[in-house]
Amino acid sequence: MKLGRLNHVGVAVPSMHDAIAYYREVMGASLITAPFDMPEQGVKVAFVNTPGEAGTAGTQIELIEPLGETSPIAGFIAKNPAGGQHHLCYEVADIEAARAWFTAQGKRILGPTRIGAHGTPIFFLHPKDMLGQLTEIMETPRGDH
Numbered sequence: 001m002k003l004g005r006l007n008h009v010g011v012a013v014p015s016m017h018d019a020i021a022y023y024r025e026v027m028g029a030s031l032i033t034a035p036f037d038m039p040e041q042g043v044k045v046a047f048v049n050t051p052g053e054a055g056t057a058g059t060q061i062e063l064i065e066p067l068g069e070t071s072p073i074a075g076f077i078a079k080n081p082a083g084g085q086h087h088l089c090y091e092v093a094d095i096e097a098a099r100a101w102f103t104a105q106g107k108r109i110l111g112p113t114r115i116g117a118h119g120t121p122i123f124f125l126h127p128k129d130m131l132g133q134l135t136e137i138m139e140t141p142r143g144d145h
């Protein structure tokens with residue numbers, strides 16, 4: 001497997017509304033997508049874009065707010081009521097090859113491969129196996145690179 005670009009840093013927030021205001025007013029972000037619900041992932045999502053090198057997409061901040069009774073980030077927000085850095089998401093060219101690569105190393109994969117917020121397949125790796133970092137692997141969207 002070859003590691004691709006850092007696609008996004010997931011940031012769990014208790015209030016999407018307040019987090020968007022923070023990125024606009026405190027951080028000076030001008031490109032923030034409208035929030036949308038991903039009920040099957042248990043989160044509301046909005047992306048803050050940072051600029052990349054000429055002609056490339058910059059790394060995004062993925063704001064995630066708990067959605068529904070069984071949100072996977074409910075426990076994280078309970079422990080970190082102000083919110084906090086939640087996961088790192090790296091791109092790969094081939095999601096199935098990446099899954100096999102981590103499985104062969106005994107890394108715990110959290111649930112099935114599913115379609116993520118960019119419309120490409122993703123999976124998550126347990127933070128206790130990954131230097132304490134919840135790690136998301138996503139297939140690079142077609143047309144990028």
Ligand SMILES: C[C@@H](C(=O)O)C(=O)SCCNC(=O)CCNC(=O)[C@H](O)C(C)(C)COP(=O)(O)OP(=O)(O)OC[C@H]1O[C@@H](n2cnc3c(N)ncnc32)[C@H](O)[C@@H]1OP(=O)(O)O
Pocket residue numbers: 010038041043045062064072073075076085086087089110115116117118122124126127128132133134136
């Ligand atoms: C939309 C999509 C996309 O980008 O396309 C997304 O990103 S959706 C992003 C949201 N979806 C996901 O995160 C899906 C995968 N996540 C999960 O399955 C879960 O969140 C887990 C990672 C298993 C954690 O679940 P939960 O907090 O309920 O379990 P737990 O309290 O037993 O936690 C087990 C241990 O892991 C630690 N822990 C929990 N969340 C962590 C995190 N984000 N980073 C680092 N450590 C973390 C806890 O403190 C605890 O450590 P101690 O035992 O030392 O206290």
Ligand SMILES: [Co+2]
Pocket residue numbers: 008010062087089136
């Ligand atoms: Co993510």
